[in-house]
Amino acid sequence: MLLLAVDTATPAVTVALHDGEKVLARADQVDARRHGELLLPSVDRVLSEAGVKIDAVTGIVVGVGPGPYTGLRVGLVTAAAFASVTGAPVHGVCTLDGLAHAAGEAGIEGPFVVATDARRKEVYWARYEDPRTRVSGPAVDRPAEIAEEVAGLPAVGAGALLYPEVFPDARGPEHQSAAALAALAAERLRDGGEFLPPLPLYLRRPDAQVPKNYKVVTPQ
CATH class of the missing domain: 3.30.420.40 (ATPase, nucleotide binding domain)
Incomplete structure (x- = not known):
């Protein structure tokens, strides 16, 4: 291998x-x-x-x-x-599973949360029972919207470090x-575990959008 x-x-x-x-x-x-x-x-x-x-x-x-x-x-x-x-x-x-595995290598056993920066004042996040077992997510939300769901849990990732008011027990690894x-x-x-297809997991529409009602300049 x-x-x-x-x-x-x-x-x-x-x-x-x-x-x-x-x-x-x-x-x-x-x-x-x-x-x-x-x-x-x-x-x-x-x-x-x-x-x-x-x-x-x-x-x-x-x-x-x-x-x-x-x-x-x-x-x-x-x-x-x-x-x-x-x-x-x-x-x-x-990607969040990779961070969860890294958290396990750093000594975090679980349960815990992984959160990365999704920009727009949001985080991509998931909950884990242990470094190999995801029990919810991935999802994208504003931190305040998930405060009750993650309360009391350690959190790893750059998203957790950005919002200490929601993730007060934020730890490494960050990246x-x-x-x-x-x-x-x-x-x-x-x-014999399963893998995901090699396709992008966006969870939301891209920032770039086709302008609405743009003028057509090609010949009809």
Whole structure:
């Protein structure tokens, strides 16, 4: 097993190579505006550090969100391109599940909440019984609207840190980790677990909209 994992659903541009037992190499950068610019160089760096060629990869793991429209597409399109070149299958994993797995690696057992920044004063969030078991979500809401549902629970992720009045017990990890995503995928592959299709999980309409009642200038 040799898994290449990528995730661009959050401000983190994160890549990891996993052999089914451990992470061989990883690259993590946080820059919400440079997903397209940073992802491929990060993949090259990870493969080079591990001494592996792309055609040796047996599976592509990709975070499918939820996340903003533009950044999320970068990882999914890249995963599809690598799958086309290598013939390796693509395994979609909820980005929040990757953060939950990372929380478990950091010693958080559960129950807890994962929340990422959805912008527009909202968060993408889900509740977990433990680092491997999601019991609700993912969903997108204003923090105040879910205050009762998350009350008393520890929370991880950048979204939780943004709203301490709703998530007073906010903890790390703050950002997504492809290393945790790959480790979770490796477990699911060994255990016969299910994956999501490699399609974007937006949860809401994109910010960009076609203008209404725009003037048609093409010949009729």
